[in-house]
Amino acid sequence: MATTASEKKLLIGGDWIETGDWLEVRSPYSGDVVGRVAKAGTAEARRAVDAAEAAMQEPLPAHKRAEILVRVAGALGRRHEDAAQTISAEAGKPLKAARVEASRAMSTFTFAAVEARTLAGEMVPMDASQAGAGKLAFTLRRPIGIVGAISPFNFPLNLVAHKIAPALAAGCAVVLKPASQTPFSALLLAELMTEAGLPPGWLNVLVGPASEIGDVLVEDERVRAITFTGSGDVGWKLAERAPRKRVKLELGNATPVIVEPDAALEDVATRLAANAFSFAGQSCISVQRIYVHRDAYDDLLGRFVPKVQALVVGDPADETTDVGPLIDGDARDRVLAWIGEARAAGADILTGGDLDGELLRPTVIANAAPDLKVSCEEVFGPVCTLTRYETLDEAIELANGTRYGLQAGIFTRDLKTALAAAQRLDFGGVTVNEAPTFRADQMPYGGVKDSGNTREGPAYAVRELTEEHLVVIEL
Numbered sequence: 001m002a003t004t005a006s007e008k009k010l011l012i013g014g015d016w017i018e019t020g021d022w023l024e025v026r027s028p029y030s031g032d033v034v035g036r037v038a039k040a041g042t043a044e045a046r047r048a049v050d051a052a053e054a055a056m057q058e059p060l061p062a063h064k065r066a067e068i069l070v071r072v073a074g075a076l077g078r079r080h081e082d083a084a085q086t087i088s089a090e091a092g093k094p095l096k097a098a099r100v101e102a103s104r105a106m107s108t109f110t111f112a113a114v115e116a117r118t119l120a121g122e123m124v125p126m127d128a129s130q131a132g133a134g135k136l137a138f139t140l141r142r143p144i145g146i147v148g149a150i151s152p153f154n155f156p157l158n159l160v161a162h163k164i165a166p167a168l169a170a171g172c173a174v175v176l177k178p179a180s181q182t183p184f185s186a187l188l189l190a191e192l193m194t195e196a197g198l199p200p201g202w203l204n205v206l207v208g209p210a211s212e213i214g215d216v217l218v219e220d221e222r223v224r225a226i227t228f229t230g231s232g233d234v235g236w237k238l239a240e241r242a243p244r245k246r247v248k249l250e251l252g253n254a255t256p257v258i259v260e261p262d263a264a265l266e267d268v269a270t271r272l273a274a275n276a277f278s279f280a281g282q283s284c285i286s287v288q289r290i291y292v293h294r295d296a297y298d299d300l301l302g303r304f305v306p307k308v309q310a311l312v313v314g315d316p317a318d319e320t321t322d323v324g325p326l327i328d329g330d331a332r333d334r335v336l337a338w339i340g341e342a343r344a345a346g347a348d349i350l351t352g353g354d355l356d357g358e359l360l361r362p363t364v365i366a367n368a369a370p371d372l373k374v375s376c377e378e379v380f381g382p383v384c385t386l387t388r389y390e391t392l393d394e395a396i397e398l399a400n401g402t403r404y405g406l407q408a409g410i411f412t413r414d415l416k417t418a419l420a421a422a423q424r425l426d427f428g429g430v431t432v433n434e435a436p437t438f439r440a441d442q443m444p445y446g447g448v449k450d451s452g453n454t455r456e457g458p459a460y461a462v463r464e465l466t467e468e469h470l471v472v473i474e475l
């Protein structure tokens, strides 16, 4: 297995520092050491906030911010394979998927550069009221201040890009805490940003105990916003603990998709097989719950299950692998327990449900009751359910029957059905004739209900990280 065994320091105030303490990162596939990284704690977190504060004393003009972002996008293009190998080694993500992620990170930086150049306030129509007549008013968009960014393991490059690129576009300095299991992709981005000319302190990267670093980000009043992607348990607690900060949350989902009888079933089966199991289901919008109209159920099942069985399970460094490992043994044991719960409750395991060596095989479950964990909680593993429905109303009710609301999908050729479902599905986004796993990086992406409280995508994130500042002029 190819790895990028390496030793990395932390970036604080433009310096690459050691702390005397190291955190070892192991491959989720082989258990081999991928590398080690200097471990930060409370003291380094405070230093990082000091450095960010000092950086923001000298604002970077928009054109400079845009130039840096464009240069990073270019560098990501040149280092594309390196970035993909790093993602694959530390996250256990199959290379095919890691390459897609590396390309998407270029796109994220490119869109953020556009935002840096175009971010502007707006004119206020003052003569629309008697009180305003004779005055001119407009708003400026000012950076909110220091941004604390916390990112998860599953997209260790592109989700870090979605934190740091819009923040820089907005004119904010960042203190970033990537997931401890996958720090190398974030540190690679930090290297590229430094090489692109980012002055000291604008990006600081801390790897280490989440609670220590998180506490500093929550408690230090100079950190004005926290942008968090990860699990709901952690995210909502951060929001509760920091009521005076802007805490922006991108959380989980239990992604549903509805298949109407008029859908192109061969195409549906192909898309769903790929999108329920890519990165072993460890995407926040991995297809999890498939609701199929009774008239299409047997046909879809006959097409879908063989495609799932044909997925190649194995070493993420192998070019042909579709499904690799879960991030660690605890995650694998949890998913196996949830499959066991479904089996014990009388659900049918149509394929998978067991291990291939150390890896969990792609698993399709039929007749799972709605209150089982696989039906209403986020599995975050290579598991999906197939459920038969009678009417569209019933399908929408089942799809909405979760505390989550990130993305959902429907397959149908009928425009009226598609639009009705798009309006009634209680999710931040709805895809039609595409798997709900789809995301392009300029989209306003984010959830309702327990799935979060924000929209990411550079154009939207930049607005979250700036404040409107009003200027009124007497004419």
Ligand code: NAP
Binding pocket: 150, 151, 152, 153, 154, 155, 159, 177, 178, 179, 180, 181, 208, 209, 210, 211, 213, 214, 215, 229, 230, 231, 232, 234, 235, 250, 251, 252, 253, 283, 284, 285, 378, 380, 406, 446, 451, 452
């Ligand atoms: P996680 O356990 O919540 O970790 C996410 C980040 O939070 C990591 O950097 C983690 O650090 C940090 N963290 C943990 N406890 C903390 C605390 N007390 N204070 C501050 N930071 C803390 O989530 P994960 O397992 O990495 O990611 C999976 C979850 O992310 C899933 O629920 C998935 O759906 C969600 N997700 C959502 C989106 C979206 O855009 N909506 C995208 C991807 C993933 P350590 O690594 O050091 O523990």
